[in-house]
Amino acid sequence: MVRAPYFDKNGIKKGAWSEEEDKRLIAYVETHGYPNWRQLPKFAGLARCGKSCRLRWMNYLRPNLKRGNYTQKEEQIIMDLHKKHGNKWSMIAEHLPGRTDNEIKNYWHSHLKKFSKGNQIENTPCDEELKSVNEAISGDSHHILESSVSISSETSYNEDNSPSFSSLNLCKEEDSSVASWETLDGFSSNFWTQPFISENALSDQDYFPISSFGTEPFFLW
DNA sequence: AATGGGTCCAACCGCACCGCA
DNA sequence: ATGCGGTGCGGTTGGACCCAT
Numbered sequence: 552m553v554r555a556p557y558f559d560k561n562g563i564k565k566g567a568w569s570e571e572e573d574k575r576l577i578a579y580v581e582t583h584g585y586p587n588w589r590q591l592p593k594f595a596g597l598a599r600c601g602k603s604c605r606l607r608w609m610n611y612l613r614p615n616l617k618r619g620n621y622t623q624k625e626e627q628i629i630m631d632l633h634k635k636h637g638n639k640w641s642m643i644a645e646h647l648p649g650r651t652d653n654e655i656k657n658y659w660h661s662h663l664k665k666f667s668k669g670n671q672i673e674n675t676p677c678d679e680e681l682k683s684v685n686e687a688i689s690g691d692s693h694h695i696l697e698s699s700v701s702i703s704s705e706t707s708y709n710e711d712n713s714p715s716f717s718s719l720n721l722c723k724e725e726d727s728s729v730a731s732w733e734t735l736d737g738f739s740s741n742f743w744t745q746p747f748i749s750e751n752a753l754s755d756q757d758y759f760p761i762s763s764f765g766t767e768p769f770f771l772w
Numbered sequence: 773a774a775t776g777g778g779t780c781c782a783a784c785c786g787c788a789c790c791g792c793a
Numbered sequence: 794a795t796g797c798g799g800t801g802c803g804g805t806t807g808g809a810c811c812c813a814t
Binding site for chain 3: 779784786790791
């Protein structure tokens with residue numbers, strides 16, 4: 552279901568994330584937060600670009616993500632908001648705690664698009680509940696929004712297969728350890744695709760000593 | 773059992789936006 | 794005013810899985 556891992560010409564790993572990479576990313580973000588996605592992979596020991604790390608974290612690894620089937624209520628919210636705002640997936644995602652824009656976008660294209668031709672999905676037994684939700688959306692959307700962003704709340708969705716985390720402070724920019732970011736040599740432009748590794752072209756094997764991955768200090772800086 | 777088309781979703785890519793110097 | 798770095802968003806794609814034949 553995912554793309555096979557490979558290295559591009561710059562030595563950046565692309566494709567599916569391994570469990571070890573996930574662990575590294577989680578461990579780093581738990582400790583340092585993510586004050587700078589561009590440089591994060593270097594410090595986390597990941598042969599990924601910053602953009603890939605951000606995407607992986609936001610769409611898959613961050614806590615309290617809700618995975619699995621959508622409820623009828625969620626479907627209705629998506630339909631209503633899409634009707635109002637179009638393909639503003641991030642905006643829609645704000646109203647669905649635990650859902651990501653990417654996930655909603657996928658769900659729309661695979662499940663809901665067919666209903667979008669002027670009709671909403673059929674009425675359901677929870678219509679009254681939906682009505683109140685819709686009112687909340689069209690009226691005081693702030694209420695829902697606030698709940699959606701409180702990712703450090705006690706709400707747990709871990710009945711699904713998402714990674715489970717202990718409480719996690721996502722905003723640690725004040726963390727003193729982050730000061731090390733500033734001491735780095737400058738990076739050249741083209742942030743998202745710029746390899747964090749040096750140009751003196753190590754082989755792929757050097758980047759990912761798979762046999763020792765996770766058991767030894769990883770990278771060579 | 774083989775296979776071919778459809779579905780689904782994680783991940784990639786390009787671009788727009790924002791803040792700052 | 795402008796250029797640049799960092800970030801976020803939306804569209805697209807790759808490929809595993811599912812299912813009908």
